[in-house]
Every structure is written in C-alpha cells, then in structure tokens.
Amino acid sequence: MKILEVIQRSAEFLTKRGVSSPRLQVELILAHVLVMPRMRLYLSFEQLLTEPQLAAIRSFVQRRGNHEPLQYILGVTSFCGLDMTVNPRVLIPRPETELLAERAWKYLLSLSESSVAPVSALDFGTGSGCIAVAMAAHAPNAQISALDISDEALSVARENAARHKTQVLFYLGNGFSALPEGAHFNLIVSNPPYISKTEIETLDLDVRDHEPHGALDGGIDGLDYYRLLAGEAPRFLLPGGCLMVEFGDGQAGDIQTILEQQNWIVEAVEADYTQRLRILIARCGSV
Ligand SMILES: C[S@@+](CC[C@H](N)C(=O)[O-])C[C@H]1O[C@@H](n2cnc3c(N)ncnc32)[C@H](O)[C@@H]1O
Incomplete structure (x- = not known):
C-alpha cells in the first residue's frame, strides 16, 4: 500500500x-x-x-x-524545546506548563547574577521531570531537586534528566516528607494535581482514560495541593524564597485567598498564551 x-x-x-x-x-x-x-x-x-x-x-x-494520546504511543513529547520521554505513568507535559518552567529558570538566572551562593529550586510533583529538567538545562548553575509520590514517574523523570545530561536530585515520597532533613530552596515550583473529583469524569477520553489519575486529582474542589503548599512550603524556603504554581481555569481567586490566609504575599498572577490565568507567584510574608 x-x-x-x-x-x-x-x-x-x-x-x-x-x-x-x-x-x-x-x-x-x-x-x-x-x-x-x-x-x-x-x-x-x-x-x-x-x-x-x-x-x-x-x-x-x-x-x-x-483514544490513547499520541504522545504515549510515540513515547515522546516536546517541552521547552527538549524531547521528553513519556509513558502512561506520567502526565503528558502541557504547552501552558512551559510558561511556568520559563518563569522559574529566568528567576533562577536572575538570582544567580546577584548571589554568590548557589541558588536552588524544588519541583514539587515532578511527573515526567519536565519542569525540573527544563530548569536544570536552562539555568545550569542552579541546584535542582524534584519530588514525586510515584516511583514509576520518577524513573521517567530520571531518564529525562539523563537524556539531557542534567543534574537533578530526585526524591520519592508523599509531599515534603520526601525531602531530607534541612532541605531549603530559593524557589519551589509546582504544577500539582488540580482537577476536582467531579470534573475528572467530564474530561476528554484521552485524558480521563489514559493519564494517571494521581496526577490529576486535586481533591473535592481541586485545591488540596494549594492548601498543602500554602501551609508547608514556608518551612522549606530560604529567606525571601518564592513559590510559583500552575493552576486550572477559574482557580486563581481561591488560590490567592488560600495563600493570603497563610501570610503569603501574592506578587503576580499571569495568563498563558490563550489568555487564561495560569500561574501564580508568591512570597511568604513570615519568612
Ligand atoms: C499534574 S502532575 C505534574 C507533572 C509535571 N510536573 C508536569 O508539569 O507535567 C502532578 C504530579 O504530582 C505527583 N503527586 C501527586 N500527589 C503527590 C504527593 N502527595 N506528593 C508528591 N507528589 C505527588 C503526581 O504523581 C504527578 O506526577
């Protein structure tokens, strides 16, 4: 034929x-x-x-x-100009997350310019490792760490770090408990699960039936991980440290409230290339 x-x-x-x-x-x-x-x-x-x-x-x-996503079939997708291995154990990196990764590495580069000490970042919920690897590739002087609750996801993330010859420290565990004693960062970046339980059933078949639900499920209202980050991230940030998160449609106001109730100062809420609010940048007032 x-x-x-x-x-x-x-x-x-x-x-x-x-x-x-x-x-x-x-x-x-x-x-x-x-x-x-x-x-x-x-x-x-x-x-x-x-x-x-x-x-x-x-x-x-x-x-x-x-309805298996093409990226899983081909085993690869592009993120910030880097080929990333993907399989059904990890969320497929989305184009809108490139904006978060770019904000993060630009922040690390600007910090490096004004600091003699090495700068550091944590990718919370790293999945395929796309954000961590993009940060490590674009801000090569920064020390990048990444954690995930899924061992299978971390093995994909390790593969992507090796694929791009980047140094990333990976930690397996539930939230911040994965980290070693005394870990502190200049930046915590996260694209956490943020789909509400009811919304999961309404997702496209490609997503609902093929992507890992542990990477999607943000609890009853989709905001569980923002509450967790708002409450726990300050203990892992260096003085003046910064939190950058991605979120879903219509969540900006609630996340801002959650953070402000925990003494965070929200510095920016930014839209993605489709003009949807997508990223929030905050500093912890009590640090
Ligand atoms: C939305 S995915 C994001 C993956 C990747 N950072 C990206 O942007 O494509 C969220 C990730 O958080 C991880 N995760 C979910 N609950 C977690 C927890 N309690 N502790 C650590 N990681 C968790 C999931 O396994 C998943 O890999």
Missing part, C-alpha cells in the same frame, strides 16, 4: 472513532514510523510501504483510535 492511501484510510478510521485532527495524527504516526519529517510525506505519497511498516502503523492507529 502507498503512503497516501494509508493516510487516507487511517484518517477515515480515526474520524469514525471521534479523534480530533485525524489526518494530522496519522501523518505524525507515519513520520515517526518512517523516521522522516512530516513534510517529507508530501513528497513521498507514491512510496510503497513494507509489511513491517504497515504493521507498526496499523497498531499505532488502532491505539489512537482507542
């Missing part, structure tokens, strides 16, 4: 299964299997595919037809 025919048939199949952008999805699968840039497919429509190539494509298209 020729490339064009495979694209057309597979896109038709994905359309029937209710997958969005079906043709693009198929083209990305073919580009991956054939190890060629997607645009080159357009110059190769008449190329005949071998049986092993067709078998691989069929299996990937079948999986995508079952």
